[in-house]
Amino acid sequence: MTKTVIIGAGAMGLAAAHYALKLGHEVDVIEADAVPGGMAAHFDFDGLSIERFYHFVCKPDRPTFALMEDLGIGDKMRWRDTSMAYFKGGKLHKWGDPISLLTSSLLNPVEKFRYGLQMFLTSKRRSFDDLENRTAKAWIEGGAGRSVYDKLWRPLMDLKFYQYADDVSAAWIATRVRRIGNSRKSLFQEELGYIEGGSETLVKALVDSIERQGGRIHLKTPAERIETEDGRVTGVRAGGKLFPAQAVISTVPTPFVSSIAPDLPEPSKRAYEAIRNIGVICVVHKLKRRVSPHFWVNIVEPGIEIPGIIEFSNLRPMPDTVVYVPYYMPTDHPKWSWSDEQLADESFGYIRRINPQITEADRLASKVGRLRYAQPLCEPGFAAKIPPVRTPIEGLQIADTCFYYPEDRGVSEGARLAKEMARAIGTDHQPRREPEFA
Known part of the structure; x- marks a missing residue:
């Protein structure tokens, strides 16, 4: 048993606590917010309980399904036929399936062929390592053509990334295309998922599991400092209180890392600060x-x-x-x-x-x-910028949503990484046979 403190009660932090407790560790979760869940938390919207920020599930999201089964809520997964469209020229243009592409007035025949071929081949690829050092702009223009990029992609990139629009990783964009492209029940029909009751159903199940296994969640308790001694974590000071620990997992955004972990070596802190x-x-x-x-x-x-x-x-x-x-x-x-x-x-x-x-x-x-x-902001070569999850301080692991790269933010990648970090607790940076989950 390792006394563990997890910083952040978002989906990844809660999942890490759930898995750590299953492995027999003692766990405290500290969270600055008044409610657990992070981006998956709900709010009361004029009588409707709904997520602060929208969430949906895709068919390739296997870690989500595994976590839900582990929590006993696998039967809460729901699937629904969905569709997408472009709004241009004052009207909606259905998009995302072969018939819509062929009948659309947004592209000419050559553009349709090149766009459709690039998107289809992207959905079938297993790896995007060869795109790691290319920009999304160069990749799309090289496949679908510059005119397609200007018509369908450039306005979206400009309004999401602004001055960084031309410096976004092709691997990151292609991975998103593949995830959505493989969430279909047929070539002609997209199918996305949601959890019955919203993401709050998952958050509540995680909280219940943590408390049932003897874990503790401390809300309105912002992390102030990760304490260390002789190069190893000894606890976390949060909300004016010290939480002793032999292992710490931080899931807060990387911009906060340098301030709460001042004992990290300077090169490590600079690596976190370099992530925009x-x-x-x-x-x-x-x-x-x-x-x-x-x-x-x-x-x-x-x-x-x-x-x-x-x-x-x-x-x-x-x-x-x-x-x-x-x-x-x-x-x-x-x-x-x-x-x-x-x-x-x-x-x-x-x-x-x-x-x-x-x-x-x-x-x-x-x-x-x-x-x-x-x-x-995932620029070309971003994989090399991400620090190791296991830090130079023994017992300290750090990860946030950028560690999902090249995958995008989401519960699925958070659940996958949470399980990996839970398995690493107590190994003190030495290779050891991974424990098995019941």
């Missing part, structure tokens, strides 16, 4: 009327300064229409300082441009959420 992030402001609207029949709408329309909308109620059935409008941006962008009301009004105006039949009377409620470190 952008923020997200996510506006959620509850409406009387449906916006579109699609789950996801990419927007490439001049004058609309968002990359798309997610009509979540077209995935998870709800009494009213629920739409997420994400504003990804560097936190020095002027809109980051806008009021919630400004953002809600502007985003609702964009929704009305997509569906002019919607009026102000159709808006039931709006809510704005902000996350300063939401999306790591």
